[in-house]
Amino acid sequence: MNAHSPQAVQQSWQDAAGRVHAGPVHEAVGDFSVVDCACCGFKHVLPLPTPEQLREVYAHDYYTQEKPAYIEHYLQDKPWWDAVYAERYQRLEGWLPGTRRRLLDVGSGPGLFLLNGRERGWQVRGIEPSAQAAAHSRDSLGLDVQEGFLDENSVGGMGRYDALNLGEVLEHLPDPAGMLSLAHRLLDEDGVLCTVVPNDFNPVQQLLREQQGFKPWWVAPPHHLNYFDHASLSALVARCGFEVLHVESTFPIDLFLLMGQNYIGNDTLGRQVHGQRKQLEQALLGGGAGELKARLYKAFADCGIGREVVLFARKKCQRMRPPAETPQPQEHPST
Structure with missing residues (x-):
């Protein structure tokens, strides 16, 4: 299933809080579909x-x-x-x-x-x-x-x-x-x-x-x-x-x-x-x-x-601070 094609299946579902989760279906397994959810910004199953x-x-x-x-x-x-x-x-x-x-x-x-x-x-x-x-x-x-x-x-x-x-x-x-x-x-x-x-x-x-x-x-x-x-x-x-x-x-x-x-x-x-x-x-x-x-x-x-x-x-905090440098992992002894 190509979720990016114009014919891709769309699915939507409303949760208990009233939010509508909708997007193209990438996969379907059993009773679940995986959608690229516009509401959440990541892929997840429906229904949750x-x-x-x-x-x-x-x-x-x-x-x-x-x-x-x-x-x-x-x-x-x-x-x-x-x-x-x-x-x-x-x-x-x-x-x-x-x-x-x-x-x-x-x-x-x-x-x-x-x-x-x-x-x-x-x-x-x-x-x-x-x-x-x-x-x-x-x-x-x-x-x-x-x-x-x-x-x-x-x-x-x-x-x-x-x-x-x-x-x-x-x-x-x-x-x-x-x-x-x-x-x-x-x-x-x-x-x-x-x-x-x-x-x-x-x-x-x-x-x-x-x-x-x-x-x-x-x-x-x-x-x-x-x-x-x-x-x-x-x-x-x-x-x-x-x-x-x-x-x-x-x-x-x-x-x-x-x-x-x-x-x-x-x-x-x-x-x-x-x-x-x-x-x-x-x-x-x-x-x-x-x-x-x-x-x-x-x-x-x-x-x-x-x-x-x-x-x-x-x-995040309110005060400004310089960006941190990424620390590099140290070496380990052989195990």
């Missing part, structure tokens, strides 16, 4: 599930049905995740003075991002809707993680922070702008946000879809409701009161599909190609090429490719 429907999915079903091996694989990948998270903390530390080390991780999952922060001397706290993931964080890692959703009911008791992490969260929410508004309220003046979302409908995916007959495997409602790219995420964050500091990509793992390694639906092959990606990144970081890796992944973002968008932004 209610918050109550999503609470049940993420509180009990997500890690047992949608991603049953996720926690196991996550822990197997710990050395690699430690390197990934070290880079992200180094960026945060480059934009914050040494006295500001309070962080909230929203959707903290099994807890390794928080664990890395604690080991670096940060005061860390998490909030996580999955009972399994929250229990692992508390019982196995000894972390301060509250089970539940960050919303208007819980935000008042969360405190204030210098940094806030939203890793793989905004794509799951019926109102991502509302979540960014909560993040803005929780951050102190000049606080820094890190958010990571899948980079969907990217040029590599479109090539695979239109030229090689792949189905749109990345369209996965009701778990993934929103489909961002570098530009649409940057625009959304800016509209919600943040100044974008830095945008990069993660490794464009869908390049393996162009090379004939069809890992879609094949978990064994998927783990193999993920292992090759880990080997590349750990070789770069362990070999003293952290700056090269940073430049390469920024170039991926400039080309619109990469599996995820990684964006850092500062909470």
Whole structure:
């Protein structure tokens, strides 16, 4: 389906607040359509599930049905995740003075991002809707993680922070702008946000879809409701009161599909190609090429490719200040 052709199907839907979401349909999966929404400025599904429907999915079903091996694989990948998270903390530390080390991780999952922060001397706290993931964080890692959703009911008791992490969260929410508004309220003046979302409908995916007959495997409602790219995420964050500091990509793992390694639906092959990606990144970081890796992944973002968008932004304040320079990740020892 070519959503940019004159014959492209248009769809509209009105939410409970009376806002009309409308745009050309890019894909249709089951009862859901993905539209390029003029109201929101990014692609998302119609109709949007209610918050109550999503609470049940993420509180009990997500890690047992949608991603049953996720926690196991996550822990197997710990050395690699430690390197990934070290880079992200180094960026945060480059934009914050040494006295500001309070962080909230929203959707903290099994807890390794928080664990890395604690080991670096940060005061860390998490909030996580999955009972399994929250229990692992508390019982196995000894972390301060509250089970539940960050919303208007819980935000008042969360405190204030210098940094806030939203890793793989905004794509799951019926109102991502509302979540960014909560993040803005929780951050102190000049606080820094890190958010990571899948980079969907990217040029590599479109090539695979239109030229090689792949189905749109990345369209996965009701778990993934929103489909961002570098530009649409940057625009959304800016509209919600943040100044974008830095945008990069993660490794464009869908390049393996162009090379004939069809890992879609094949978990064994998927783990193999993920292992090759880990080997590349750990070789770069362990070999003293952290700056090269940073430049390469920024170039991926400039080309619109990469599996995820990684964006850092500062909470806007009224006083004027000079623009911050982008800190470069430090080198890591080999793991």
